[in-house]
Amino acid sequence: MLTTAVRNASWKKASIGNVPPTVPRPQNGPLDMMGAQMSFPRNAEIYGEGEAAEYIYRVVSGSVRTYKVLADGRRQVGGFYLAGDMFGLEPGDEHTFSAEAIVESKVLVIKRSAVTALAERDTEVARQLWNLTGRELRRVQDHILLLIKSAHERVATFLLEMAERVSAGNAVDLPMSRQDIADYLGLTIETVSRTLTHMESLATIEVPSSRRIVLRNRAALNRLNA
């Protein structure tokens, strides 16, 4: 694990580490001013499924995935959270998904009880909490719509979404592996790979390195985004 982290240091520095703060991250009001910062190495668990949801989190730098492993070993990635995104705010008092750092990440950790206590007195905080849950709900609804599409459509939708979130122009630097993408899209790693290759052959995208994808024909992607 340490070795792999070192091995990936170069591209990480090149891509993730130097992303300029181009896209403004959602503001979370009073929540922005709370919590303590923690660092997680690549692939480190932030919390596990079934654990008490004692904290809520905000990505300061790096990227996080949430996921659930089914009884037979299949893994479903619930979402990817990038710098500025909040995660870990669950309906009940137990985490229904696990969360891991995709790359070395800094995360703001906020005590849930402190926030809910504050919400009792401050309706603004209460509204923020509700908004946050609502935003997550919409994201998960969109994920459902993604999962009923064809492989090509799923990949196109994914690329456009990531482009919106991390893009500098048309170049998209992905923090996550093909396996992460596959598990997010409900496909196999082979299908994701083949789909990207196919899109490249159509000049819809370029794949200069496996983690870097350049959108060359957004119209074609949008057509698949149906």
Place this chain on the structure above:
Amino acid sequence: MLTTAVRNASWKKASIGNVPPTVPRPQNGPLDMMGAQMSFPRNAEIYGEGEAAEYIYRVVSGSVRTYKVLADGRRQVGGFYLAGDMFGLEPGDEHTFSAEAIVESKVLVIKRSAVTALAERDTEVARQLWNLTGRELRRVQDHILLLIKSAHERVATFLLEMAERVSAGNAVDLPMSRQDIADYLGLTIETVSRTLTHMESLATIEVPSSRRIVLRNRAALNRLNA
């Protein structure tokens, strides 16, 4: 477009516009004591995708489906709401799904602005709104996990879920058609039908009539529920 036709139906405009004064019926939470009751015939639209989310709803009797129609005509059913369930509380101020009565249904219609205004002053109401959104979030997350399973697993999971919600013993009376089920599970109507037939041939279930299903071997279904 089909939805447009339904949406413009005159009975609907008339009824939404003329919500009669509240007849409060004493129940539990603050949300329960608000709103006006309305009746919707079978297949009537309650609200349409893209409309302002002016109301939130509670099923009094009957059943409701929410759904979204994709550009190419595919329909995804987001959820089924039975007596007692609340629906229509959306993150933003526009409905992202449409809602229709599956059978003749009575629905309590609650003005959203009234509730949110109340939530500003009453933290209990605020908490209830948050809980409601959180419960919906968990439901949608479970739906994602369903959509990555095999056809047999999806149908088994669906039957067990419905059994928990409507069951009198092992008999499940489904309000919805095979097409509704298929669009909820992300399958075709043929696959749903074949899967039920197959389960019947294994004596896992009985299908005395197409809308009535008797669970004969829950252990077998639970095994598929993986």
Place this chain on the structure above:
DNA sequence: CGACCATTTGATATGGATCAAGCGATGTGG
């Protein structure tokens, strides 16, 4: 009884999974 709609059943096609190599970049040990 006959028309209509929902559902089931049958035959075939196909998209994506699975199984199995191959490849290229990166770090390791000689």
Place this chain on the structure above:
DNA sequence: CCACATCGCTTGATCCATATCAAATGGTCG
């Protein structure tokens, strides 16, 4: 500094679950 092992990814061959296309059956209502 160079062969080598490892890892993430791609490519190839085949299989299979589910979709698609088509027809038969059954239930409901005039």
